[in-house]
Amino acid sequence: MNLLIESFTILRKELTSELRSRVAVSSVGLFALTTLVAVAYQIGPYRIHEQDRPHLHAALLWIIVFFAASSGLPRVFVKEEDAHTAKSLRLAARPGAVFAGKFLFNLVLLLGLEAFLVPLFAVFMGFSVANLPALVLVLVAGALGLASSATMVAAIISRATGSATLFVVLSVPLVLPMLVFLIQGTRTAATVPELSALLPSLRAVVSLTGVTLVSSAFLFPVVWHD
Amino acid sequence: MAGVEVRFSGLSKRFGRRAVLRNVSGTARPGEVLVVTGPNGSGKSTLLNILGGLLRPSQGEVAYLADGRTVPKEEWHRHLGVCAPDLSVYEELSAVENLRFFTQVRGLRLHDRELAAVLEQLGLKGSDFFRPVKQFSSGMLQRVKLAQALVHRPEVLLLDEPSSNLDEAGHNLLKELVMAWRAQATVVVATNDPREVAWGDQVLELAH
Amino acid sequence: MTKTKKASLALLFLWFCVVIWAAFFYAPKAAGFKGESSRIVFFHVPQAWVAVLAFCVNLVASLRYLRHRNLLDDARAAAAARLGLLFAVLATVSGSLFAKVMWGSFWNWDPREVSIAILLLIYAAYFALRQAVSDPERRGSLAAAYAILAFVTMPFLVFVVPRIYWSLHPDTIISAQGSVKVQMHPRMFQVLVGSLLGFTGLFWWLYSLEVRLSRLRLRREEGGE
Numbered sequence: 001m002n003l004l005i006e007s008f009t010i011l012r013k014e015l016t017s018e019l020r021s022r023v024a025v026s027s028v029g030l031f032a033l034t035t036l037v038a039v040a041y042q043i044g045p046y047r048i049h050e051q052d053r054p055h056l057h058a059a060l061l062w063i064i065v066f067f068a069a070s071s072g073l074p075r076v077f078v079k080e081e082d083a084h085t086a087k088s089l090r091l092a093a094r095p096g097a098v099f100a101g102k103f104l105f106n107l108v109l110l111l112g113l114e115a116f117l118v119p120l121f122a123v124f125m126g127f128s129v130a131n132l133p134a135l136v137l138v139l140v141a142g143a144l145g146l147a148s149s150a151t152m153v154a155a156i157i158s159r160a161t162g163s164a165t166l167f168v169v170l171s172v173p174l175v176l177p178m179l180v181f182l183i184q185g186t187r188t189a190a191t192v193p194e195l196s197a198l199l200p201s202l203r204a205v206v207s208l209t210g211v212t213l214v215s216s217a218f219l220f221p222v223v224w225h226d
Numbered sequence: 227m228a229g230v231e232v233r234f235s236g237l238s239k240r241f242g243r244r245a246v247l248r249n250v251s252g253t254a255r256p257g258e259v260l261v262v263t264g265p266n267g268s269g270k271s272t273l274l275n276i277l278g279g280l281l282r283p284s285q286g287e288v289a290y291l292a293d294g295r296t297v298p299k300e301e302w303h304r305h306l307g308v309c310a311p312d313l314s315v316y317e318e319l320s321a322v323e324n325l326r327f328f329t330q331v332r333g334l335r336l337h338d339r340e341l342a343a344v345l346e347q348l349g350l351k352g353s354d355f356f357r358p359v360k361q362f363s364s365g366m367l368q369r370v371k372l373a374q375a376l377v378h379r380p381e382v383l384l385l386d387e388p389s390s391n392l393d394e395a396g397h398n399l400l401k402e403l404v405m406a407w408r409a410q411a412t413v414v415v416a417t418n419d420p421r422e423v424a425w426g427d428q429v430l431e432l433a434h
Numbered sequence: 435m436t437k438t439k440k441a442s443l444a445l446l447f448l449w450f451c452v453v454i455w456a457a458f459f460y461a462p463k464a465a466g467f468k469g470e471s472s473r474i475v476f477f478h479v480p481q482a483w484v485a486v487l488a489f490c491v492n493l494v495a496s497l498r499y500l501r502h503r504n505l506l507d508d509a510r511a512a513a514a515a516r517l518g519l520l521f522a523v524l525a526t527v528s529g530s531l532f533a534k535v536m537w538g539s540f541w542n543w544d545p546r547e548v549s550i551a552i553l554l555l556i557y558a559a560y561f562a563l564r565q566a567v568s569d570p571e572r573r574g575s576l577a578a579a580y581a582i583l584a585f586v587t588m589p590f591l592v593f594v595v596p597r598i599y600w601s602l603h604p605d606t607i608i609s610a611q612g613s614v615k616v617q618m619h620p621r622m623f624q625v626l627v628g629s630l631l632g633f634t635g636l637f638w639w640l641y642s643l644e645v646r647l648s649r650l651r652l653r654r655e656e657g658g659e
Contacts (some may be wrong), residue, residue: 002333009330013316020318020358036659077329085316086282088374091303093331153585160566169562170580173555174587208587215586219579222500226282226575241569243655282503283572 003097010093010101014076015108023079024109028072032117037122045126057127058186062179064117065166066146067111073150074167076102077158086158095221101116103151103213110143115123125189134162134189134198141202142182145209154218155223174212229256230292230305230381232277232412237286239272245271249286252430254412256381259404261426262416268432270416271310276387277414278308288380290421303326304332307380309388310370317360321345321370324359325377343363344377345370364391372400376407383407401425446635453629461625469534474528476625480633481525485553486639488518493585496578508574511581511646512564517640519557521633524556526550556584 014166018024039060048056080086089098121127129135150171157166185201192198234252239247247269254260254277262270264426273279279287279302290297290305297305299382325341342355348369354362368391375383385404389397404425407413415422422427457476464472467543497513498504529547530540563580567573573649 002495006331007411009327013319013327013331016323018319035507045488083315083317084312087308087310087313088315088328089331090280090304090307091278092302092328093527094300097331149583149587156563157566158579159565159572159576161565162634166562166566173552176552177587178557204347211586215583219582222575223579225279284571 003094006093006097007100007104010097014105014164018105019111024072024075027075028068028109028113029074029116031071032064032068032113033120035068036120037062038115041127043141045124046099053126054187054190055069057121058183058190060125061121061127061186062142062183064121065113065142065172066175066179067119068113069100069146069150070164070168070171073106073147074154074157074162074164075107076083076151077081077154078162081158081162090224092193097223098222098224099151099155102154103147105193106147106151106154107143110147114139114143115190127195129190130193131189131195131198134195135186135190138185138189138205141185141205141209142178144177145205145212146175146180147169148209148212148216149178152212152220152223158177158204159223159226178205178208181208206221227294229370229410230290230297231255232414233287233292234277234288235286237273237276237283239269239276239281240284247276247283247432250430250432251286252428254428256383256412257311257408258427259408259413259425261423261429262414262432263418263429265418271312273385273432274308274310274384274416275331275413276308278302278384279316292381306384307375307378307382308384308386309329310384311390312384313371315359315367315370315374318358318360319320319360320356320358320379321350321373322355324370325373326372328374329378333357334378335389336377341377344373346349347403348376354396356393366398369396372403377405379410379412383400383411383413384416388417389419389422390413397421440643443639446632446639449614449632449635451629453632454626456625456628457497461622462619464619464622468535471532474532475622476524476629478528478532479626480629481521481528482550483630484633485518485522485525485550487634488521488641489553489585489588491641492518497635499574499578503571505570505652506645506649507572508570509652510576510645511578513641513644513648515557515581516644519554519561521637522550522554522557526554534632541569543548551555552586553648560584 043060070134077086082090118135122129153167153170153174157163160166181201181204185198185205187195188201234253235251237329238245246267248411250269250273259421263269263271272281276283279288279299290302292305316327322338322341325344326336326338329336333349342352345355346352350366350369351374354366359367362370368388372385372388372412375385388404389400392400401421404415405412406427415425417423453476457473461473461476463470464475491514492511494505495514499507499511526547528648529550533542533544533547534540559579566574567576591597
């Protein structure tokens with residue numbers, strides 16, 4: 001119970017800081033917008049054959065989400081090291097609360113990104129969806145999954161050089177399986193009206209997220225304290 | 227008296243091939259000020275970091291003893307307040323918001339009035355309480371950092387060059403604070419300032 | 435070098451000579467494969483096996499490092515990863531040669547190809563991380579944490595993805611008749627097992643050399659600070 005309160009204290013601190021500086025939101029949002037415009041301008045709704053659309057749309061969407069996210073998500077830990085607040089936080093808070101708070105913040109950021117990006121993507125790219133609730137499920141599962149591994153990798157790189165390149169290098173192998181299932185799920189949601197068709201990929205994403213979160217719970221204190 | 231005793235023995239720290247600390251031992255007791263002094267690069271900050279559990283020693287051990295029992299490392303943070311040059315507060319938040327955050331995250335609920343009282347004690351004016359810390363001068367920032375170290379009434383207080391960026395008035399205020407705090411806590415001060423070395427009930431001199 | 439070490443090295447050398455000879459002259463070629471292409475299996479499979487074995491050795495050493503904080507364990511983890519990377523590259527190259535002969539292109543995004551590609555990426559990321567940390571103790575714990583994290587997500591690639599996607603890859607058992615799930619020709623089986631043992635021995639030899647080197651390096655650093 002206390003852990004929960006402490007986690008939310010950290011989440012609130014992150015949100016307040018972000019609201020005042022807007023660094024993460026603007027970098028993620030601008031990255032998403034510029035990439036989307038570039039992709040839509042070059043490809044647009046009609047360059048892709050009808051039968052290839054669900055395939056390519058799903059892949060493009062998740063590529064934009066992943067790279068836009070990697071411009072902002074590592075900041076949760078990198079900024080603490082840069083501003084020399086990491087040690088203060090380390091002394092004050094339990095590692096579990098720190099991880100949970102930062103994870104929740106990244107989750108909020110990703111859900112916000114998706115809420116902003118997906119409608120625009122649908123408009124610009126002519127992305128049509130057969131089963132909207134299914135798509136929402138995939139997006140939420142994807143946000144959970146990406147936030148879990150991004151938070152852990154962010155913690156690792158902030159203790160190394162803290163560079164964004166290192167974040168991408170370390171994230172890709174961990175996230176690739178998840179992206180494969182997310183792309184598959186998005187394609188299913190776009191083409192198949194039945195919710196049950198989504199189950200295999202959704203199950204894979206959820207269990208992968210679970211495994212990442214459980215191992216992070218064990219590994220985060222190690223990374224955070226060394 | 228109750229309180230937490232900090233015992234350390236045989237502490238060494240190497241960074242790669244460079245040895246920063248070699249076989250340092252001592253005890254900081256409640257009701258006393260332990261001053262750690264020595265030339266630049268002698269490992270004062272490293273020692274304080276190890277005592278605070280922020281750095282793992284290459285060799286040796288640190289133990290916190292409360293009523294004769296050792297405190298597990300996961301609970302050190304409840305007993306500990308630290309002020310050091312590389313330990314900062316959040317710039318986007320105001321002084322009060324910072325203190326509120328650092329107490330809440332430790333599971334404490336203090337009224338804003340109590341937080342303001344701590345800031346006043348450190349010589350900050352009411353008009354500054356709700357401004358973002360970003361706009362503060364370095365001396366004012368140092369006072370907020372000291373407030374952050376004190377606000378949860380820690381039983382162990384580690385101060386690394388506490389008077390950096392402080393003027394004469396600030397220095398005197400700090401002296402009063404340390405003397406007052408000594409009665410209820412174990413205080414360790416790392417410094418090169420001869421005036422501060424004089425505060426020590428014990429002085430630990432680190433060689434280069 | 436002690437006598438037993440010399441003898442075991444000589445044995446390893448002879449063993450490999452026999453395995454190479456047997457792969458080409460003792461084992462029959464498998465039906466359903468183009469020409470003599472099936473013989474690459476005697477080298478490709480053990481290479482992939484060693485790449486995975488090294489990944490497991492790395493995991494064990496990483497866990498031990500986090501437990502005991504002994505820098506030698508970190509050196510063990512790094513040595514296993516270095517060899518794992520080497521054998522993963524070998525397995526990829528031998529695999530794509532076979533793919534070119536059998537399926538007409540070097541790379542087909544077959545699930546197993548994807549999983550070895552990701553294994554390569556993990557190893558590359560692992561070394562990128564190690565290079566980015568200067569403090570040896572922190573390097574050890576960050577690298578160990580990453581290795582463990584990577585290890586727990588790996589099973590999804592190796593076991594889940596290939597079951598969801600259709601695979602070109604010959605099933606784990608290759609038959610002399612060309613149809614899957616029938617017993618492999620006994621001679622092929624013997625050579626494959628022999629080669630697996632040989633490659634495992636080769637890995638242990640290289641690994642212990644690396645660990646010895648690291649031990650000497652660590653000792654020198656401690657003595658000559």
